[in-house]
Amino acid sequence: xxxxxxxxKGASFTYRIFFTVLCLLGLFPAEPAAANIxxxxxxxxxxxxxxxxxxxxxxxxxxxxxxxxxxxxxxYEGSNDYKTQLFPMIDFRLGDAILFQTNxxxxxxxxxxxxxxxxARLDLGxxxxxxxxxxxxxxxGTAIEVGGFAxxxxxxxxxxxxxxxxxxxxxxxxxxxxxxxxxxxxGERWRVIAAGRMNWANNRYTDSFFEITPAEAAASGxxxxxxGGGFKDIGAGVIGSYAASDRVTVQxxxxxxxxxxxxxxxxxxxxxxxxxxxxxxxxxxxxxxxTQE
Numbered sequence: 001x002x003x004x005x006x007x008x009k010g011a012s013f014t015y016r017i018f019f020t021v022l023c024l025l026g027l028f029p030a031e032p033a034a035a036n037i038x039x040x041x042x043x044x045x046x047x048x049x050x051x052x053x054x055x056x057x058x059x060x061x062x063x064x065x066x067x068x069x070x071x072x073x074x075x076y077e078g079s080n081d082y083k084t085q086l087f088p089m090i091d092f093r094l095g096d097a098i099l100f101q102t103n104x105x106x107x108x109x110x111x112x113x114x115x116x117x118x119x120a121r122l123d124l125g126x127x128x129x130x131x132x133x134x135x136x137x138x139x140x141g142t143a144i145e146v147g148g149f150a151x152x153x154x155x156x157x158x159x160x161x162x163x164x165x166x167x168x169x170x171x172x173x174x175x176x177x178x179x180x181x182x183x184x185x186x187g188e189r190w191r192v193i194a195a196g197r198m199n200w201a202n203n204r205y206t207d208s209f210f211e212i213t214p215a216e217a218a219a220s221g222x223x224x225x226x227x228g229g230g231f232k233d234i235g236a237g238v239i240g241s242y243a244a245s246d247r248v249t250v251q252x253x254x255x256x257x258x259x260x261x262x263x264x265x266x267x268x269x270x271x272x273x274x275x276x277x278x279x280x281x282x283x284x285x286x287x288x289x290x291t292q293e
Contacts, residue, residue: 062290065091069251069283075131077209077277078259078269089283106149114152119162121145125170126209133272136220140208143170156183158193166205173205175232189243196236201263203229210266222271227262233277234258247287255279 067089075081092100099106104121123143128135145164152159160179166172181195212225237255244250257277258264264275 062091062287063093064289065089065249065285065287067283067285069281071279071281073279074277076126076134076268076273078263078266078273078275079131079133079277080272080274081131081133082278087283089285091285114150114159116150117148119145119147119149119164121164123166123170131272133268137212137216137222137268141170142168143172144168145175153183156185157181158183158195171205171208173208174202175205176200191241192238194236194238196234198234199232201229201232205229206232206262210263210268212267222267225265225267227266230261232263233260235277237279249285249287250282251285252282253280 069087069089071085071087072082073085075083088102090100090102094100096111097108099108104119107118108115109117121144123145125140125142126134128137128139143166145166147162147164149160149162151161158179158181160177162177163174164176165174177197177199179195179197181193184192184194186192206227206229210225210227212220212222214224216222217224235255235257237253239251239253242250255278257279259269259275259277263269269275
């Protein structure tokens with residue numbers, strides 16, 4: 001497994017995050033051309049947030065928290081090369097109805113018996129510069145995925161279901177995610193969650209990330225390949241959270257993902273890549289504003 005270091009200038013990265021917030025909140029026209037702004041960032045960063053910011057276990061009294069951290073992620077989904085990516089963290093709640101985290105916004109319709117509502121989520125796509133293995137494969141633009149969700153904790157069992165469709169002409173696909181985990185509270189300061197997850201994707205999604213068209217085959221040397229839709233991956237992760245003080249929390253996570261079906265058989269996976277994918281990261285959160293219990 002090869003590793004390389006990857007960083008971004010703060011101003012440029014902050015601009016991309018700010019633009020993303022505007023798109024998700026509907027304050028900026030999310031035209032297809034806007035996707036080009038994000039093409040040089042990695043889809044793996046948006047997916048890796050799942051391992052550091054699980055919605056279901058966050059303190060609901062926190063209204064605004066800021067922070068940042070570092071992730072070790074594959075160059076692209078299916079890659080065997082890894083990079084280190086710095087990232088910001090933003091956690092904002094407007095009452096109990098609007099929940100914003102760095103790469104997604106949730107509008108809560110009800111919280112009984114489960115929290116359910118609408119979701120808008122950012123997928124950063126894949127650049128041809130992500131790795132030489134995909135240099136001759138068409139890029140995948142940034143997607144804004146919208147759909148619905150249901151999640152909750154019952155007797156420390158955590159469950160989450162999401163169904164999201166791209167509306168920004170990125171991967172143009174539909175993806176469903178199911179997660180089941182267990183929350184462990186180890187004293188007053190430590191919390192750990194272990195969870196398993198599975199993702200399903202339709203043809204449009206898998207074609208965007210794993211298909212090799214005849215033109216791409218001629219340019220890259222790969223064989224033509226059509227992955228088809230179906231269960232895309234299965235995985236598990238462990239996340240730990242330590243409350244260093246009333247305002248500072250340190251979070252660390254590790255996740256393993258196994259690509260399935262057509263995704264695992266794509267030439268960009270079976271050749272230079274790997275169906276076994278890992279993600280690791282650490283982050284620090286500072287609570288700026290919280291309500292009284």
